[in-house]
Amino acid sequence: MRSLVPILTVLAAMIAIWYAGAVYLNANWAYQQAERQDRVLTTSQLIAETWSQDRPRLPAPHQVATEIWETTVEKKITSKRSLIYHGWVTLSVTLAGFGFGATLGIALAIGIVYSRAMDMSVMPWVIASQTIPILAIAPMIIVVLNSVGMQGFIPKAIIATYLSFFPVTVGMVKGLRAPSGMQLDQMKTWNASGLQGFIQLRLPSSLPYLFTSLKIAVAASLVGTVIGELPTGAVAGLGARLLAGSYYGQTVQIWSALFGAAALAALLIVAVGLIERIVTKRMGFGR
């Protein structure tokens, strides 16, 4: 309860700045309209008009809120205009990409930790892969996969995988190397096999690192999905909503899709955090 006051204060300040920004950015248009109609705007009229334009440069918070309400609660979720429909399209690809990415990331990390050759040869490529702008490589992936007959779900999931495997690899490599020399020596004194050392020592030691990486990876997967939705012709998904909004100057729609994506990311991170808490508690990590 004590943290509620500062949180609400910051939130109120942000909304106030947003409203002020809407007045400032939309004032020009409001003045032009008034001039054409030979009206002179009072201050209160100006403010009212900047907060209620159809295609404002910056929509006011309540406009975005209304749009979100109308496209989630008031539309059927099967409708092409429902934000929940588009959100679900994005979410399903995000989860698939995240699943692939996490699996690939863990597999690469195990290879890198256990094979010196892989450590030397694969790790530089893993890092290099992330220096290529995703916006540049995403259309290439779509085009290449399209030419072999893959469309829609899979190409988008692969772009999401491309972004999400990296944090998992880096985190898992660090996690699997977390056991101290002493702990590894101890395993040796028990004449433990490599597999036993992996399952009993390295894997449990890596779990805290894994969950931290998974939180980053799930958010990265969502970003990858949204980017993957842009060049696919803006059919469905939050990325499609963003693109369609920018085609037609529908700023309110863009902002509501942005908030939809942010809410989805928050939801996913909270979900991973929840799984982390359950797993670490069951393992006895918690105090």
Next chain:
Amino acid sequence: MQYPVISARNLSLTFQTNDGPVHALKDVNLDIGKGEFVSFIGPSGCGKTTFLRVAADLEQPTAGEITVNGMTPEEARKSRAYGYVFQAAGLYPWRTIGGNIRLPLEIMGYSKADQAERVKRTLELVDLAGFEKKYPWQLSGGMQQRASIARALAFDADILLMDEPFGALDEIVRDHLNEQLLALWARTEKTIAFVTHSIPEAVYLSTKIVVMSPRPGRVTDVIESTLPRERPLEIRDTPEFIAIAHRVREGLRAGHEDV
């Protein structure tokens, strides 16, 4: 002496470092008999821990020979001839105390019933009965180290290699644990090799004290203790105890002057 459990002949180990070779062990000759309690004492860099690690097959000697139970250290390790207690307790935080002691038993493939029986028995041996379901963080440092000793005792190794197991503990806890360790040694009749840098600890515990000195790491004196096997803590005030402690101190000082 009975046939030696650990026997080293001209054992040498040289580490190659960027600053040139470091002679961690040089021409070490030593026999440890069955049921003995041998302490290794000396300043840091004298090779006392290295000797233990060579016996445990965690380091490879560069010259000379060493046998453990008549085998090479590698064969001895693979036949699980010894339990090793490290400086830090090194308990797994995600396992209970019982689970930690069960870990080597699981790895070695003991049956479930046997595991449970051994966990119970060794916990009683180190005076931790009733703590089986607790997690390591719920125990004090001394209790954690006792649990790690229990872990090394849980399987049937008749040699116990201990590398400064009480080094990080305060003196009162250390006294208590030393007393318990002696009682445990008397009951289990294991052969114990114990690394320490505390003179009273070495004299109080040992039937034999190996004094070592650094650069190169070598044995400068081997003292057979004349103290009885039954040792209350008060024995540390007897003239006999003080005489042995004096000889250890002289040995350490002599090794130091050579440098």
